[in-house]
Amino acid sequence: MHLTPQQRAALRARLLMLEQLQTERQQGDPNNDAAATLSASDQLHCDAVSRALVRVHGKTYGLCIDCNESIAFARLKMEPQTLRCQDCQARHDLQIWRDPSARWVNAFL
Numbered sequence: 001m002h003l004t005p006q007q008r009a010a011l012r013a014r015l016l017m018l019e020q021l022q023t024e025r026q027q028g029d030p031n032n033d034a035a036a037t038l039s040a041s042d043q044l045h046c047d048a049v050s051r052a053l054v055r056v057h058g059k060t061y062g063l064c065i066d067c068n069e070s071i072a073f074a075r076l077k078m079e080p081q082t083l084r085c086q087d088c089q090a091r092h093d094l095q096i097w098r099d100p101s102a103r104w105v106n107a108f109l
């Protein structure tokens, strides 16, 4: 399944919204230092969204990085920065579960 121009535009809009929310969260309340501090997990998520925004203009966006098959639009709608189809993500998650030391290196790759 290739993404239609309308689907791609909808996903790009969602990514831009996520990026905006992250920017607002990073800026937070200038009187509250804790609000401006992102956890490592939040930072990885921000990076994943930024990378997805770059990919959405290219030909590889929406293709699974493991099997190169199209990622279902419904999955992309829920998580537009995702890199894997559902089956490959499940395998990836299982691999991380078996080897937790790889979690932060591979969580969003």
Ligand SMILES: [Zn+2]
Pocket: 064, 065, 066, 067, 068, 069, 084, 085, 086, 087, 088, 089
């Ligand atoms: Zn896959």
